[in-house]
Amino acid sequence: MTQLRVVLIKPSKYSIDGSVERFKKGYMPNATLWHIASLTPERIGNVPIQVMTVDEYVWQDLSYLHWLHHDPDVITLVALVGVQSHQFHRALDLAAYARHHGVRHCIIGGPHPMTCDTTSLQGRGVSFALAEAELIWRQILEDALAGELQPVYGADQRWAEQLPSVVINPPSSTDLARYGAPVLGLYPVRGCPYRCNFCSVIKISGRQVRNPDIESTLESLRRAKRGGVKIIKFVSDNFNKFPQVRQLLQAMIDENIDLPFYCQCDTQIAKDPELVALLGRARCYEMFVGVESFSRKTLKAAGKHHNHPEQYAEIIRLCNEAGIRPHFSNIIGFPEDNEEEIRHHLEVLKTLRPRIVSFYILTPIPGTEQYDDFRKADLITERNLDRFDGSCYTWSHPNLSRTQLQDLLYYSYVNYYGFLLKSGKLPDDDLRFSVFCRYMAGNKKHPMAGGFDRILVDTMTDYSALRRQTYDIDFSPLPDSLSLSAQDENLNRLADWRMKRPVENVSA
Template sequence: MASRGCPHGCHYCSVTTFWGKSFRYRPIPEIIEELKTLDRMVFFADDNLYGNKVYAKKLFKEMIPLKKKWSCQGDSLIANDPELLRLAAQSGCQWIFIGIESISEKNLAAMGKSFNKAKDYKVNFRKIQDAGINIFGSFIFGLDGDDATVFKNTVDFAVDARLDAANFYILTPLPGTVLFDEMKTAGRLLHTEWDKYDANHVVFKHPRLSSEEMLDGLIYAYKRFYSIPSISKRMLRPGNRRHLQTFALNFGRMLRAKRFEMICRN
């Protein structure tokens, strides 16, 4: 970890509630020394590694001579900063896990994440992939603006955008978040069995979708995204420099589909 916290405050997210609003980071020389002791492949566990772009640019510059291959979690805004994107790629960035969450601007605004611009997604993702970085996208189902079309439309988008991998989750009001307080006040929480608050189960009432519809939709999205036609499409993405990793990741998910369904339905 190079930093702790996130400068954003998405309503459903526990990061800012848990770590506090101030985004703070370790001294860069300390991180470089630690990186020297690690294997060539590194995963940064930060919630948003480039939440402070000035800091991230300095860090990435210092990392270039280390010749690491690294992955991280971050927001979609890296696409708007060519220098940051270039330095990330030059320093060895391989994969970024990006919270795309929704393809609806209305949903994004309602969750306090309007810095994600749905209309620019495809162009921005192409910029990131053209820089040589693979994208692991993440989506949430069950936002208040969703209806029964969200599952198919989201997978259509994820396949068309040629995301290299994706996760799908059910919206989960985690205690301490704005979302939890809103749902509790509105009497929308179905129960407080915390082991089911894992983003694979439905724990709240949705205005239009039943719990079964949301669960069926989640499983449909997983199976369709990790189906042979869908995987083949992204395997053939021009410029993908990590065919083996993409293949292993996607086929592993495909083989795990039955287990995923069992976890969700239990």
């Protein structure tokens, strides 16, 4: 009897020096790998399926490349998962490597192929997944077994209206040991009703908030606990928009799940003190909030109408009261920003004193509304997708040069965490994190890049000939954004209908 071997790889990215970014320890296991592994049945018909998982960021040797070679005893399917724009070249190269070594079935899926036009790269032996795995993964597996993949999957529908219950199996203890702590990422709800122009989440998951039943999330939590996971990261955007969030949290408390967790909320959480208190009781230890800017004018121009800077202090107060550490995420380099404005932003942040902060450079992420606007206005200066990672200068800013913006990015980290370290006794975790962020940024490395202690194993030049041979390119051209199908537009309209009135006006 034959066997289907599914090799799931979360590709890393190429750094500025051309090396494949790898770390001695990762920040957290990539959620997509475990999500898709858990969506994979144990067998189809009488054919058993074996799943291998590789998170390239933490793989410190190249032994996994053997799984990308043809093996006459099994049918191999190589799937590059969760591929973001800055990881797209690396994904193309790994697929080319597998094709070159005789693997017939290779597919690339995730944020980039879902939201960007890959037509010019199609029909060259590598397939593309343009929809959520819940809609198309089974078909891909069946086609691999039947002997041939289609060039493209999911072109007609990006999002499932109803999400099936999926119970996530945690990584093995060997895999968990590759990370700084035994963490698991879970995605119990997806979609966001807002319309921020720089955001690709609404293009990847849509504006209609959708979730599988909460029992599957509870079962994932139980399995995580039994499997040695000590921390959960709910990677869903805007956990507070999850209609069943209260039931889930109450069930976690009633069952004494007792796993500390991180979640992301939008700034409207400021108006929901009961939810913050409930989150605290359910053991939320960190709440990530995209505050982005303190300028209401800038926020409005970015379509982030629901952010009201005067409410930010209340979020910190509520979090502190509930024993949750607030994490404020900031964007620098909005079109309205200048150096003085960014320095002023830092000073305001210090008066609020969130325990964790992160900073990113405004990046026109392919697939977003802002990317389309900037492209039309011929503002995008960077041609290499590897650089669209939130830490690089990619477009012609009216007030800030490349050097100014990049220096301000690292300065913001050094300055803020330096301030925290000087300003008094910090809890141990905060102290370690502050030292880490200040050290990384001091060495001009982005602290949120995904891991600690970089190691050098391989570089882009090891793969560039194969890239040229397979796709006839040295670098992928900047893509057009993919438009939504009528079905997906309808689902988005449902989000507007649910909100009763246009989202832009809600709480503006």
